[in-house]
Amino acid sequence: MVATALAATGEDSPLVAQAISAARSIDGFGVDVAATLSWCVEVGKSAPFIGYGRTRELWELLAATAAVDVAAARMLEPHLDALSILRQAASAFDHDSAFDKDNVCDGVGADAESTWGVFAAEGAAGKTLVARHSADGWRLNGTKPWCSLATHLTHALVTASVDGGRQMFAVNLRDAGVRPHAGPWVARGLQNVVSADVDFHDVPAIPVGDAGWYLQRPGFAWGGISVAACWWGAAAPLTDSLLGAAQSERADQVALVHLGTVDEAMWSARSVLVEAAGLIDDGGSAVIGERLLANRVRGTVFSAATRALSEADAALGPLPLVADERHARRIADLHLYLRQHHGVRDTERIGRALVEAAGESQ
Secondary structure, three states: OHHHHHHHHOOOOHHHHHHHHHHHOOOOOOOOHHHHHHHHHHHHOOOOOOOOOOHHHHHHHHHHHHHHOHHHHHHHHHHHHHHHHHHHHHHHOOOOOOOOHHHHOHHHOOOOOOOEEEEOOOOOOOOOEEEEEEOOEEEEEEEEEEEEOOOOOOEEEEEEEEOOEEEEEEEEOOOOOEEEOOOOOOOOOOOOOOEEEEEEEEEEEEEOOOOOHHHHOHHHHHHHHHHHHHHHHHHHHHHHHHHHHHOOOOOOHHHHHHHHHHHHHHHHHHHHHHHHHHHHHHOHHHHHOHHHHHHHHHHHHHHHHHHHHHHHHHHHOOHHHHHOHHHHHHHHHHHHHHHHOOOHHHHHHHHHHHHHHHHHHO
């Protein structure tokens, strides 16, 4: 399955090959959260930063990981995203451009072995995280929803409300004032990647950028495409499953149609990812518009992954869903992971961007 993902995303990278080899050596990779997060830390020490000339290699790494185990990619992506955000903040605010986590986040005790999450979701009324500055520095109080793996991670980048809007902060999740909830989490997909509320009570925090910077930076849109690379990699092995079915002695032309349909969709999505990586690295994404590019890529990959799920269900029937643990877990994991796409709302944003651009050119 990994070979399929790597072959479809470009030339094999020594970094990717080494990372996946290490992943396969972990007993319970993607299920053993502690072991998988330790692997994420080691990968993060040499993984490329997005937007610095090796974006395609980064997305190959994420896709290849998802091809092995979807949950593992769901753990790796935010860890690498957090490291990238810290790097971008260091550059944007005149810190050491070589990026030293100890320098950027010394106040929260982070080091090279820290495991990171990014908690930036906003919840319903009553679930608000507020940051206030005093003589003792910044403190966080309130509740943050949808915090993935908060009981396992050591640190996180968290968005909170400030007078100027929303601002990002680095926090130590082992602080006595941090209380992660165990649920509710009855998910059948990504069962070990629990995403639940976290309560913060007078928790010290270090600002990462000014108010509004997190959402305004180009890297915000780029990170959304990194998630799409995981979707693509998670769906890629379904092509292998359809190929096996089409090679069966009992296969008919319909099996070939299912296979060809998914191949078309996945190849198109792969091409879009490759082009987007080049645009980000050479600055072309700024000309198109970072968010427009991200919404286009995410929509294309989402459609391809959704088509792969649908065609696999139709072609393979119920047997692998009840008798093949890896296949059944992949299907459930990918279904839930794809819910990070905002559906027609993201499509509406594409249309709105095009209308606004047309108006500006008249």
